[in-house]
Amino acid sequence: MANLPSNPALRRTLSLAPALGIIGIFMLIPVGIIAVFSFLEAKSFGGVVWSFSTDAYVQLLYERALDDSLILSPGYLIIIWRSFLLAGIAMLCCLVVGFPVAYFISRQPLQHRNMWILLITIPFWTNQLVRTFAWIIILGRNGIIEAPFHWVGILGSDDTLGLMYSNFAIAVGLTYTFIPLMVLPIYASLEKLDFTLVEAAADLYSSKWEAFSKVIIPLSKPGIIAGCLLVFIPSLGAFIQPDLLGGGKNMMLGTLVQFQFSTARNWPFGAAIAMILLAAVVIFLMIYARAARGQQKMELH
Amino acid sequence: MAAIEHSKPKKRRAFGEVPGLGALAIAFMMFLYLPILVLVVYSFNAGNIVMVWTGFSTDWYARAFANEDIRKAAINSLVVATSATAIATTCATLAALALARGGSFKGKGATVGVITLPLMVPEIVTAVAMLVFFSNIGLNFGLGNVILAHVTFCIPFAFMPIRARLDGMDTTLEQASRDLYASDWETFRLVTLPQLMPGVLAGAMLSFVISMDDFIITLMVAGAGDTTLPVYIYSMIRQGITPEINAVSSILLLFSIVLVTAYWFVTRTKPDGKNR
Numbered sequence: 001m002a003n004l005p006s007n008p009a010l011r012r013t014l015s016l017a018p019a020l021g022i023i024g025i026f027m028l029i030p031v032g033i034i035a036v037f038s039f040l041e042a043k044s045f046g047g048v049v050w051s052f053s054t055d056a057y058v059q060l061l062y063e064r065a066l067d068d069s070l071i072l073s074p075g076y077l078i079i080i081w082r083s084f085l086l087a088g089i090a091m092l093c094c095l096v097v098g099f100p101v102a103y104f105i106s107r108q109p110l111q112h113r114n115m116w117i118l119l120i121t122i123p124f125w126t127n128q129l130v131r132t133f134a135w136i137i138i139l140g141r142n143g144i145i146e147a148p149f150h151w152v153g154i155l156g157s158d159d160t161l162g163l164m165y166s167n168f169a170i171a172v173g174l175t176y177t178f179i180p181l182m183v184l185p186i187y188a189s190l191e192k193l194d195f196t197l198v199e200a201a202a203d204l205y206s207s208k209w210e211a212f213s214k215v216i217i218p219l220s221k222p223g224i225i226a227g228c229l230l231v232f233i234p235s236l237g238a239f240i241q242p243d244l245l246g247g248g249k250n251m252m253l254g255t256l257v258q259f260q261f262s263t264a265r266n267w268p269f270g271a272a273i274a275m276i277l278l279a280a281v282v283i284f285l286m287i288y289a290r291a292a293r294g295q296q297k298m299e300l301h
Numbered sequence: 302m303a304a305i306e307h308s309k310p311k312k313r314r315a316f317g318e319v320p321g322l323g324a325l326a327i328a329f330m331m332f333l334y335l336p337i338l339v340l341v342v343y344s345f346n347a348g349n350i351v352m353v354w355t356g357f358s359t360d361w362y363a364r365a366f367a368n369e370d371i372r373k374a375a376i377n378s379l380v381v382a383t384s385a386t387a388i389a390t391t392c393a394t395l396a397a398l399a400l401a402r403g404g405s406f407k408g409k410g411a412t413v414g415v416i417t418l419p420l421m422v423p424e425i426v427t428a429v430a431m432l433v434f435f436s437n438i439g440l441n442f443g444l445g446n447v448i449l450a451h452v453t454f455c456i457p458f459a460f461m462p463i464r465a466r467l468d469g470m471d472t473t474l475e476q477a478s479r480d481l482y483a484s485d486w487e488t489f490r491l492v493t494l495p496q497l498m499p500g501v502l503a504g505a506m507l508s509f510v511i512s513m514d515d516f517i518i519t520l521m522v523a524g525a526g527d528t529t530l531p532v533y534i535y536s537m538i539r540q541g542i543t544p545e546i547n548a549v550s551s552i553l554l555l556f557s558i559v560l561v562t563a564y565w566f567v568t569r570t571k572p573d574g575k576n577r
Contacts, residue, residue: 015403019395019396020396020412023456034426116326125510125561126337127513127550133546137336144352237423240516257429258521277425278422281421
């Protein structure tokens with residue numbers, strides 16, 4: 001062990017090999033296989049037939065009628081639409097609540113700031129499944145919210161407010177799960193913000209609103225964009241929240257993919273949806289990379 | 302003039318302050334913690350219907366501890382998390398060292414891209430991709446499959462704090478060591494590694510928490526006997542909600558909270574040994 005390879009390039013390659021090898025074999029290749037599978041024919045009860053077919057993608061939009069003609073079917077489009085809509089709603093809720101909270105924390109003395117950030121970080125690292133389960137107890141039949149209605153007698157013993165198993169419940173679950181990912185990056189850019197610029201705006205007789213919209217918002221834009229993506233992307237592919245809080249009727253892309261692989265056993269179709277999800281994520285990440293690069297250029301000038 | 306100078310700081314402080322923000326921040330904290338609190342409180346419910354409080358009892362904890370399946374799932378979780386953490390942290394440390402101290406080379410950006418790839422691919426996509434991969438190549442190491450899957454997505458989580466630590470470290474000590482004729486291995490073992498240790502520890506803790514908490518990838522990859530605790534909790538929720546789920550969940554929560562808090566205090570020491 002005492003003799004490390006003396007050639008720096010060789011040593012570097014050897015040190016990188018385990019990490020790159022593992023991620024390459026167990027991540028890159030499997031995702032590649034999924035991409036290939038999405039263009040193959042489905043075998044009944046799972047698996048694929050090795051012949052090229054775009055059926056999986058066609059199936060997203062059309063249903064095959066008995067006479068083999070294609071009929072437009074909105075079922076899967078609705079699921080795609082619901083995924084984008086709920087991810088968007090969750091993102092907006094997180095932004096509307098998260099920005100003021102991040103601003104408040106950034107204006108606190110240093111010691112308090114660290115405490116606040118720790119408190120926001122802790123729930124994020126605790127089990128998502130467990131935290132989502134907690135919402136069943138709150139929103140569910142006879143749950144914390146419904147119970148008082150039952151006591152007072154507004155709701156009969158068989159009635160329910162219908163909060164659970166709805167798009168509303170999914171949106172709450174997504175917001176609850178991912179909001180720390182909005183607060184933390186916004187806080188990071190607000191903390192770096194040179195507050196004397198805001199004071200300068202005040203000295204130059206700008207209103208509070210002007211100082212906010214023309215100084216604070218533009219300077220915290222990188223954090224806002226990062227936060228929005230960090231909430232939107234995992235929400236778009238979420239599984240736990242739509243599965244536990246949405247019930248069978250309110251599927252999202254994540255639950256649809258899982259359903260195709262575990263229950264429906266149509267692998268190419270499941271693979272095609274997974275590819276669409278992945279493509280959406282890649283597009284959003286590219287937009288982000290471009291925005292971040294633009295921001296860097298602006299800062300250099 | 303004096304009057305203006307005196308009044309200015311007051312005006313400045315008031316300008317950035319928005320009334321009601323403190324109340325909002327406190328309401329936000331309640332939003333974050335009340336569901337967790339509700340979950341824990343109801344784990345002490347005596348009755349067998351979660352939402353109907355009938356009295357205080359620790360019976361559900363006793364039951365959870367006595368449940369053979371839960372015990373087995375918990376042991377699986379610990380075995381997977383410990384092995385995955387050890388392997389992922391080692392790989393991540395090597396990779397971080399190569400990237401931070403190996404000079405510049407062609408494809409460096411792509412290398413970092415591949416290492417952080419598991420953070421970008423949606424979990425459900427990773428989950429089904431691994432399921433298809435394992436079942437198609439016929440790889441069946443039982444719990445080994447789960448460990449391999451966990452190592453893969455733990456590597457970037459271990460990598461990031463180690464890399465950050467390396468970037469923040471002063472290289473003059475390493476140079477001094479080499480000037481004093483220490484071998485590369487001695488420099489690494491006696492100078493670099495001790496300084497890097499808090500980063501390695503932080504990376505290991507992060508991967509441990511991530512591995513312990515993973516659900517969807519494990520659900521898809523694990524065979525019948527290789528259930529981990531989150532997957533078992535999921536199957537319990539599917540079967541019907543009892544306070545036993547709350548009890549198991551509370552234990553899992555406590556575990557993560559302790560680890561994350563420990564992580565927080567470890568990463569707060571900067572490379573120069575001072576507290577931030």
